Amino acid sequence: MGRKLLLTHDHVEGIQGYTAYRANGGYRSVEKALKKMTPDEVVEEVKKSGLRGRGGAGFPTGMKWSFLAKPDGVPRYLVCNADESEPGTFKDRYLMERIPHILIEGMITSSYALGANTSYIYIRGEYFYVARILENAIAEAYANGWLGKNILGTGYNLDLYVQVGGGAYICGEETALLESLEGKRGNPRIKPPFPAVAGLYGCPTVVNNVETIAAVVPIVNDGGDEYAKIGIGRSTGTKLISASGNINKPGVYEIELGVPVEEFIFSDEYCGGIANGKRMKACVPGGSSVPILPDYLVCKTAAGEDRLMTYESLSDGGFVSGSMLGSGGFIVYDEHQCIVRNTWNFSRFYHHESCGQCSPCREGTGWMERVLHRLEKGEGNMSDIDLLVDVAKKIEGNTICPLGDAAAWPVAAAIRHFRHEFEYHVLHPDKIKDPKHGHREPIMPVKPEPVTA
Amino acid sequence: MAEVIQGTRAFNPSTRAGIKFSDEALKTIEALMKRYPEGKHKSALLPVLHVAQAESDGWLSPEVMDYVAELMKLQSIEVYEVASFYSMYNLKPVGKCVLEVCRTSSCWTRGAEDVIDYIGKKLNIREGETSPDGMFTLKTVECLGACGGAPMLQCGAEYHENLTEAKIDSLIERYRSEGRRKSYTDLDYQNTK
Incomplete structure (x- = not known):
């Protein structure tokens, strides 16, 4: 049984409310940070912890924080990215719904570290009921003196608001999120300048994922070194994994980074194996954006080593035989799922969600969707397959934001x-x-024969 | 003479005669606008449009958007461009219950297509259509972040997960008997799993 840092009190009765949360050690990190630490010391602990952004990119959080510009007389902002929209990812919703106060606590501690006096939680519009849960939690935090003026008598002021979005995947990209928070269309901005220099209202801003901000709570409580002891190498701490697809036990699991993928899929502690006694065909380990892996590359790397749930191991082999940990949206497909139909499904998603700003993405996603639909319907040609590869190559790297990639x-x-x-699909249109x-x-994956000289 | 372009009107206050939000909604809008620094009240536009939609039978007509622009002291175009960008704002009339079925990968692997077919046959409508009594609209949407409870659908603020035909039957029955659209202010926020 792995250690849990975020979901420790997951099943405590009433943990959604302030009283139970506080009785189980809640808001200790705020007391510790505000009374005993300087903001820079909090940043230092986060750096030591090795915490990496949990939204998908995996950028070291302490480093991101240290980039924040601090010009005199200009407000700084912390914005929490709760626009969880990556297909296969639902960990943030689970965390905010079950233990809303851990996010509020993390926001207060992190805002203090960054010197922000106004912070926003930008949550996707579809999570309306979760926004209400957060608003209730914020009201409780104000009532108990954790938010507002002169918190704990330390002279530190903080106001925290929840902003509801309007339904757009692209607003999970940090600059699109800031545009949206300013009441505009979610078109990503050209970087540089990065938000750390010019973000919300042109002021220095840090944007962090829900899980990242929640992880600051145990880091401040127990110290960055303690947090870094969990995990392997540069993948420190615990990670929430959203498991879905054809498995026996879909749900959110908190794992210590470094658990073998095989254990994660097949042990009863986690996914509980493939549903209905079927075989696994493929797996998308980090949300829809990351490369899909065929069964023989899921539990082992191409070199035959055990694949682990870490940033490094999942990307072992690059894009030839690896994938990415991404947001931890872990989707498993059984032998009866059609990969062409699934790929079409993903392409339709990206076509729907492209903001339309860059031509390669706006046009290319539509092309890919239509060509894939043609193949899936049995109306495609062999040349369509290479056409898809060609279009994909022309989108990749040629857009303002990573949606194209x-x-x-x-x-x-x-x-x-x-x-x-x-x-x-091309050869047997009658069968599909x-x-x-x-x-x-x-149709099961075919493992390529090793090339011998 | 005012120019008419694809159903939108040029800005002219007289065309909005009759549009007025409830006092509660106006108070909510005012409070939302105060959440942001001086001069940055445009930030409230997305949440305000949710209020406006709840006040206007579930959709945003050009007149309603003009009214929102006036309330927030914005140009109408600033409201139009935002309302047309985000998928949650309906720019055409919808039924009293909009059933939004997720169709993205995880839901698809667990039978989203069957759910869409079943609701379509039951209500005798296709995707994107509204039933003749104006009660139900069937909409397909992209991932709603409930992949662990696939297949799922959303109606208003409610998430319904692990759908079965029996669950869909009772859900449709309940909505039919409730018969009304919940407004922004009386939406219940408890999950209905």
């Missing part, structure tokens, strides 16, 4: 590992007419 990678990876399945053809004609 996120749209291109899953397509390129699906073709890399499952080309025979795309070819099958039924939308549920995967159930009738399971």
